[in-house]
Amino acid sequence: MTEVRRERADAARNRREILRVTEELLARYRPEEISMEQVAAAAGVGKGTVFHRFGSRMGLMQALIQDRALALHDAVVSGPPPLGPDADPRSRLLAFLDGIVDVVARNKGLLAALGHAVTTTQHPRADDDHPVYRFWHGHLSMLLAELRPSLDAELVAHVLLSTLGNEPILRLLEKGEGERLAVTLRLMATTLLDA
Template sequence: MSRIELPVTGQAPPERADAARNRRKILDAAARLVAERGPDAVTMNAVAHAAGMGVGTVYRRFGDVSSLLFALLDDDERRFQEAFMSGPAPLGPDAPPAVRLRAFLHTLAERLVEQRAVMAVAEAASPGARYASGAYLTMHTHVAMLLRQARPEADAAVLAHLLLAPFVPSLFEHLTAQDVPVGQIKAGIDALLGAGREPGGPGHEPGGSSR
């Protein structure tokens, strides 16, 4: 199967080793605070204390809390992109396109469930900016590519937008508040994809049952 390379969004020039270490320590500290206490607990002082460095270093590196939270999302997005562009199957290139599409949307659902609070802050800060962001454009390009391979008869560009449309933090906040587990969300995704209509489709993986 031929591989189509997509650019990782927002790539910056290589950092000095000490700057890269500081950035990693700050992002790791912010991620711990979000996981333990939620995004409202993320202040520059709290992050500096958790990272074991001066607050001035945190301000110089990120400027304000909003920029830090966006950087935290961007950091996770880079890892996600690397996984679906060049990682192992079923997300990576060594799997059939329908299987990759299903794995991509399942993983995207997991990310929304886990990071919905931070993503909600970003969504509220820039309503509508999602569709012009590098992250969304890369996801749309990837999903459209898989759709063209799996369903040549479909309007891949439009269908990719429609498949990605539900993946917003406000919807996942609502589903979580309704006690909808991620497994049920994934089952809904399979229904949207038409899982089960034909052997080898998005709802079928080697070895039998869907996840």
């Protein structure tokens, strides 16, 4: 029984390390330039471990973005203010926009590659069908509706989120201008709320 727990702890450590080194590699290379062999070597695990855990390079990339988005999700659901449930809605909204920009800025190449992969598969899936997008949109909609009930909160949330996936914004993020984007999104949101 103890050995099974140790294996699970080792598997969890390996998963965290694989995701960490993948994110580091993505800071230097485009997703399509990263091989499973590179990831395995950098993480100090066998190539079979990476394939067994993630299935493919695309599976690894999807797991990475979901892991990073999950951290934001956890902060929203049970974290401290300003993201967590004990904060006032306006502070939560602005902090959440900052959090989304941070996730996108750290994973811009990954998001672009995932977007390309999704739109070139036989069965493309709409962005709003992705669980990360659904959570982000739902949370933004809820906060916007709470703060200004007369606003079309669902549409405004889609509009705010749509700014994060277009080429000019991704190029801006590649230049390291995530803070500029965060400030602009906060300004847009507060302008809508105060109008």
